[in-house]
Amino acid sequence: AQTVTQSQPEMSVQEAETVTLSCTYDTSESDYYLFWYKQPPSRQMILVIRQEAYKQQNATENRFSVNFQKAAKSFSLKISDSQLGDAAMYFCASTIARNFGNEKLTFGTGTRLTIIP
Amino acid sequence: DTGVSQDPRHKITKRGQNVTFRCDPISEHNRLYWYRQTLGQGPEFLTYFQNEAQLEKSRLLSDRFSAERPKGSFSTLEIQRTEQGDSAMYLCASKRTGENTIYFGEGSWLTVV
Secondary structure (H helix, E strand, O other): OOEEEOOOOEEEEEOOOOEEEOOEEEOOOOOEEEEEEEEOOOOOOEEEEEEEOOOOOOOEEOOEEEEEEOOOOEEEEEEOOOOHHHOEEEEEEEEEEEOOEEOOOEEOOOEEEEEEO | OOOOEEEOOEEEEOOOOOEEEEEEOOOOOOEEEEEEEOOOOOOEEEEEEEOOEEEEEOOOOOOOEEEEOOOOOOEEEEEOOOOHHHOEEEEEEEEOOOOOOOEEOOOEEEEEO
């Protein structure tokens, strides 16, 4: 079984500043994927960034980057140059990788990010 | 690509009534997932389909819940004899086998009064 823990229920950051959201996970699998999803109020959940466990290099997508520490089972999300549109609930999630395809996602409880103008 | 579509977006029902939600996945996505999300929590897996075959069901899916995907395209999630504890957002998601990204719909909010 996989578990995902997000210990920060709420975070806030000044616009244009940098913020880091924490996530730890537990799994007995050797091959898995980790994700950060963003859920704006009353809007659909969208993928922010994805990390394959077998890759040592941290994933980066524009202003979003991760710090993947496999031994510590830690997967934090850094948002640089925060923008008002980044305000949302952020979920960390994991899934087992099997045969190219992954099955169900296991989510954390989320971190609500507020951007202060 | 129109994205994952869910209907209705909001449903208020009286306890004991039956409700049905529909999900239209992204075209050519053969995998379809249902999740449940309660306030302040992350989504929890309910069930998923590979084409028309239901491959896994969570223990959260009690006997009152049934999901179908008869032609391997759209899916329905029916809740019979609703209870107040069923109040939640029901999320549908889809993906193509071999790809790693799951795409979510906007969800269907259920309120049982």
